[in-house]
Amino acid sequence: MLDEERKELIKKHASLKIDRLKQIDYPPVALSIGEATLGQNVYPISFGTYGNFSALVAPPKAGKSYFISLLKAAYIGGQSTNYAPDIKTHRTEDLFILGFDTEQGEWHAHMGAKRVDDIVGGHYENYIPFMLRELDALERVEFIEYELYHKYRGKTGVVVIDGIADLIVDVNSLEESNEITQKLMRWSSELNIHIIVVIHTTFGNTKATGHLGSAITKKAETVCLLERENDLTKVSFPFCRGFKIDDFAFRLDNDGLPVIENSDY
Numbered sequence: 001m002l003d004e005e006r007k008e009l010i011k012k013h014a015s016l017k018i019d020r021l022k023q024i025d026y027p028p029v030a031l032s033i034g035e036a037t038l039g040q041n042v043y044p045i046s047f048g049t050y051g052n053f054s055a056l057v058a059p060p061k062a063g064k065s066y067f068i069s070l071l072k073a074a075y076i077g078g079q080s081t082n083y084a085p086d087i088k089t090h091r092t093e094d095l096f097i098l099g100f101d102t103e104q105g106e107w108h109a110h111m112g113a114k115r116v117d118d119i120v121g122g123h124y125e126n127y128i129p130f131m132l133r134e135l136d137a138l139e140r141v142e143f144i145e146y147e148l149y150h151k152y153r154g155k156t157g158v159v160v161i162d163g164i165a166d167l168i169v170d171v172n173s174l175e176e177s178n179e180i181t182q183k184l185m186r187w188s189s190e191l192n193i194h195i196i197v198v199i200h201t202t203f204g205n206t207k208a209t210g211h212l213g214s215a216i217t218k219k220a221e222t223v224c225l226l227e228r229e230n231d232l233t234k235v236s237f238p239f240c241r242g243f244k245i246d247d248f249a250f251r252l253d254n255d256g257l258p259v260i261e262n263s264d265y
Helices: 003-016 064-076 078-082 106-120 137-151 174-191 210-219
Strands: 029-038 041-049 052-058 087-089 096-101 127-131 156-162 194-200 222-229 232-240 248-252 258-261
Touching: 029 064, 029 156, 041 052, 041 194, 041 222, 052 064, 052 174, 052 210, 064 078, 064 087, 064 096, 064 106, 064 156, 064 194, 064 232, 064 248, 064 258, 078 106, 096 106, 096 137, 106 127, 137 156, 137 174, 174 194, 174 210, 194 210
Parallel strands: 052 194, 052 222, 096 127, 096 156, 156 194
Antiparallel strands: 029 041, 029 087, 222 232, 232 248, 248 258
């Protein structure tokens, strides 16, 4: 081994070693659902922290677009507490919220974006939605990366990618799946943002589709599962890195807006 290589390894050893005596604060939370007590402290139960990504897993037509609108609105604040009283924002400044829709046409994408304003009760200028349906997989990745690293770097809090499968060619490609998952980890960590990705379930079960779904499920901070039952959409959290989030459900009100109900469904 060359002397320069050895020096680099020595540097990495010091920087990567975990100091168990160091006091580490609770990670900065973007969105929380409920609270938990640990010892003498009460902590927000994190749906997503800055520097991480979470995954929303759902079959087609389960209400994922409505729930995405609700999460975006909850992060903004405003009147969103009337629709989702337990989902709390921890946004302390006017950070941007970026939404990348890869599959819906113009009318549905516009309705989903406008729904956020309706839930908030006003127009939040720093919510910027995009429609990437006409781009191919590589172009979508390049566009998202440009927006994150150049246009909105240092000014963004939450990013939603609906759906992550459209950023690769084959969801069963181990190489592509690992590469895009690694990008999610790098983007969220380097830019100190929280990324919410949406992926469909495999037909007939509740697993996220393909090798991509497996990779994302393993690495995500929180995995949220949606299941439709009549006019209710059940929301559960099969995998949480921190405190367990209680299940709940939502239905659409007379204005077509999602309203969370209690967990006794």
